[in-house]
Amino acid sequence: MTTDTLEFPALKEAQGKLDAKRKSLADLLAEAGPDYDMTKVKSIQGDTHAKVAEIAKMNAEIDEAKAAVTNLVTLHKAAQNSRDDSGSREGGADSDMDTRGRKGFGQLVMGSEAIKGYKAGSGSGPVARIDVGLKTLFETGAGWDPEDLRTGRVEMYPTRPAPRVIDAFPQTTTTMSTVLYMEETTFTNNAAETSEGAAYGEAQLALTERSSEVRKVAVFLPVTDEQFEDEPRARSYVENRLPFMLKQRLDLQLLTGNGTSPNLRGTENVSGINTQALGVDPLADALYKAMRAVRETGFAEPSHVFIRPSKWEQVRLARTADGIYIWGHPSMPGPMTIWGVPVVETTAVTSTKAVLGDYTNFSEVSVRRGIDIQISNSHGSFFIEGKLAIRADVRCAAIHYRPTAFAVVTGL
Template sequence: MSRKNGGGSNDDHNQDNLEMKGLMDALTKRDLEIKTFCENAQKEIKETGKIADDTKGALELLAKSGTEMQERLTALEQKGARRGKSQAQAKSWGQSVVDTESFKSMADGRLGRTGRIEVKAITSADDSAGNLVVTERLPGIIAQPDRVATVRDLIMPGRTLSNAIEYVKETGFVNNAAPQVEGQRKAESSLSFELATSNVRTIAHWIPATKQILDDAPQLASYIDGRLRYGLTYVEEEQLLLGDGTGQNILGLIPQATAYNTALNMAGDTRVDAIRHAILQVRLAEYRASGIVLHPTDWERIELTKTDDNAYVFANPTTGAQPRLWGLPVVETTAMPEGQMMVGAFNMAAQIFDRENTTVEVSTEDRDNFINNMVTVRAEERLAMAVYRPESFVVGAFPDTTDPTAGA
């Protein structure tokens, strides 16, 4: 059987493409099913005050199946990225740009001076930030520190072909259910709903570079891999958490979340206790919490908690296990305000809709680029986020944040 570039047969390649198409179609179908079930859930809450068990179970099953399909799709995309590279080396995110026909045509001066390339889920290889080729200089760039953006990983993924997502959102529930005396007027509860719209927003930025970069593929790959993609994910995470919804901002999770119920606090509570109270608050809103978001400083204080004999309670300095608390994954990010916590049903109560994956454009036709021998490299993405049940996200300050001497 003939093989190309050591990456597998043509039959294997075609089979993977068919499977990827099937998975993308299945994910699209699943998103429509989730939307239908969420609408049914809102109706059930309005009619009965709670979500039916079968509806809740179906939503959980859809969320789980979607995660499994997404993982399989990512694995296939990564496999495709490895195919064709010698010694099974993955093609970098930036190298995938310079290897396209659009880029090669522009670099050779053929058919115009603008190239547009959409990049989909390609893992970074070891050489994704290649050394700059500069005479009489040390190779490489001393990069600014990067912040790992992981809030997106907690939220249910989705796709859209529209410029806006419209959905029904519950805005309030007053539960006056109580034992009743026959023959007397029964207690009245109330539910409030509103039609919500989440507009697709664009996150983008650009950098100038000399024209010689067109002849220096590793340097272009370094530009794209090292800064542009990171810049998008950095701002995306801040938008998902803190966006105020004004102008072109996404309406983030924190502005829509329910305030932490401080009445749950008890004397002697620690930060760990407060997080458990918040988990209960989410559970009472009919969903189960799936994640915790903290500022790194607050997570450190929790991890450094010790017993009277100086043993760590929540951390083992010799292991690198994923941060978890009360059985839930902990995302530590500097986008989260210090001294506050956020607990939520990220996997069911909110959803990200990607309209356009990260797209890169390189052009000389920008202002006076031509006469200055410059090019412009631009990266952008388009997405929207819908929060179906704000009560299932709880945010608030730790009870000891006003006392800097208090323990974790």
């Protein structure tokens, strides 16, 4: 949590209540030990069922307290933004990437100059540029030859859904090839009580310019002339799958990109983030320690935890020594939060790690432009083969403004 946020008394009080509830639950689980032996818990009375019920109640109270903090943060930011004509980045407002009111990609393709101007035997076909917003959601379609006797269903290839990660990053736009910003790298506060006539303590401040390069994520799809001419429903397939491929890859880059051109730099590879080894701790404990590091060293409040489903099950299936599920009975929907922080299950994160941080306040995807589509029959021998080349790409930069506002748990 930032210093200026703590100046909002109601928010400071709500955050204090949340921290106290988290500590109470952590202390209770520490009593039970790594085997969750409820007989060791002396701070609350009753049998194992009663104690697990109390844990569930405490977890629900943490979620409610976290929601209250989130609402107050939103209110505080709205008040700040109303006074700030320049529009602070820290507000984390998403740019409108939905391009509402625009035609679908299939309609744009078929109405483009590339399609209208393409005539057999006329030589190289024209090129059309179509800009599609990055966060546009597309209907799932199907790719077929002209239909004879079959249903309209197409079973999609099993693959990681998208987007999941990008939704955690606030989005802005840029007109530059590199996003530059200033980071305060020295803050020496020598403010102190001073006697009359004595020298004042000297403070030190220093700023360092940081940069994040705009990178391109791209894909290309060959399509025959007949595909679009004979089967209009093929449009919805392309409308869905090309943007899906780009956003799926972008999800992966935002967490695991190594930063070496042409890669983005994902959270896992940001220099200076907090690291917490799992060691002999239960996973829930290791995640709590990583969150504590974010609060103590980054003075931030984690907004998301990214973890693989195979690792999250360690939390969901945790049981007491006598077999009672701590995080809820299997017949009940399990909490998708841990210590009040939302959990995103995704295979985009490295299999041996969990990544978390204050993405709301200290991360950003700065978009140079949305998804750009170009169509031509000039690729290779496509002209004489009656094919079209459809290429799509997006250009953006991934920014982590405050490295210590993020953490990774290793050794999962």
